[in-house]
Amino acid sequence: MNIYYKIVEDFGFSVEKDIESAKILNDLVENLKNTISLEKVKRIIKDKDVYILGAGPSIFKHRYRIKNPNVVADGACRALLEIGKVPDIIVSDLDGDIEALLECNKKGSVIFVHAHGDNIEKIKKIVPKLKNVVPTHQVPNLKLENLYYFGGFTDGDRACYISYHLGAKKLILGGMDFGDKISKYSRNINKDIDFADEFKKKKLYYAKYLIELLSKKIDIEFLE
Numbered sequence: 001m002n003i004y005y006k007i008v009e010d011f012g013f014s015v016e017k018d019i020e021s022a023k024i025l026n027d028l029v030e031n032l033k034n035t036i037s038l039e040k041v042k043r044i045i046k047d048k049d050v051y052i053l054g055a056g057p058s059i060f061k062h063r064y065r066i067k068n069p070n071v072v073a074d075g076a077c078r079a080l081l082e083i084g085k086v087p088d089i090i091v092s093d094l095d096g097d098i099e100a101l102l103e104c105n106k107k108g109s110v111i112f113v114h115a116h117g118d119n120i121e122k123i124k125k126i127v128p129k130l131k132n133v134v135p136t137h138q139v140p141n142l143k144l145e146n147l148y149y150f151g152g153f154t155d156g157d158r159a160c161y162i163s164y165h166l167g168a169k170k171l172i173l174g175g176m177d178f179g180d181k182i183s184k185y186s187r188n189i190n191k192d193i194d195f196a197d198e199f200k201k202k203k204l205y206y207a208k209y210l211i212e213l214l215s216k217k218i219d220i221e222f223l224e
Contacts, residue, residue: 001140007153007206011199015139017117022137025115025123026144029135035146036132038166041110044069044088046167053080053087054156054175055096055186057193062174062223071163073155075185076175077104091159094122096185105130112136112162114155115147136162157207157214164218171214174223178208 008015029035051070053063063079066072072080072087075096080087086107093114094101105111112134113127127133135147136158142149150165152158160171175183182189182196196204211220 003153003210004138004140010202014117017120018115018137018139019142021115021117021120021123022139022142022144022147024120025113025127025135025137026146028123028127029133029146032128034127034131034133036110036134038134038148041089041134042166044110044166045071045163047169049170049172050163050168051172051174052156052159052163052176054159054173054177055079055183056156056175056177057181057183058177058223059175059183059185060192065223066174071159073159073175075100077101077109079175079185080104089159089162091155091162093155094119094126096155098126101126102129105132108132110134112158114138114158152210154203154207157210160211160214160220164214168218170219170221172221172223173211176207176211176222178204 048069051066053066053072053076055073055076059079069088071089074092077087077090078097078100081100086104087109089110091112110132111130115137137147137149150162152161163171180196180201181193184192
């Protein structure tokens, strides 16, 4: 709770909008019936070394080293598609490459769709096109029938928290860079790698902090 409210204050986010988005996603999947049982997803992860791919600059070399089972952060799914791989699980707040997301989903990827205050319209538009959805939210004390709360903030660190809660034995991280640069898989930019703006750098700071916290509970290795 303390970390969540610190993030809300630091970024100027709205708790009320976060709750509104979560309730909309909750009602949507209730009507669509397009979710997948969490128990089925656990079978992919439990007691295994799980590869997690972020969308940082090192993704260009690390995507070739990602093995199954794997969990990818949003736009990183396109990086795998480009080399003929389909991720097992995608963690997304729907601000990445939607066409790549939809293609992976059609080919079998489970999608952890995250509700927050800034993606309400994307939830309404994109979630009806998906199958095998696990819906999540980011307000720690909020209880909704169809949504899960795993912790984390950005897609990358949330992928780590999800894998931990699903029983992973170890996390092996690629494409996780916490400096001042981003890749084209993280943002819609005209070059492979560019400098991050201040907003993105602050998000990466929290992602690193949250992964460091998680490393006290599970073995985490960074690919070199």
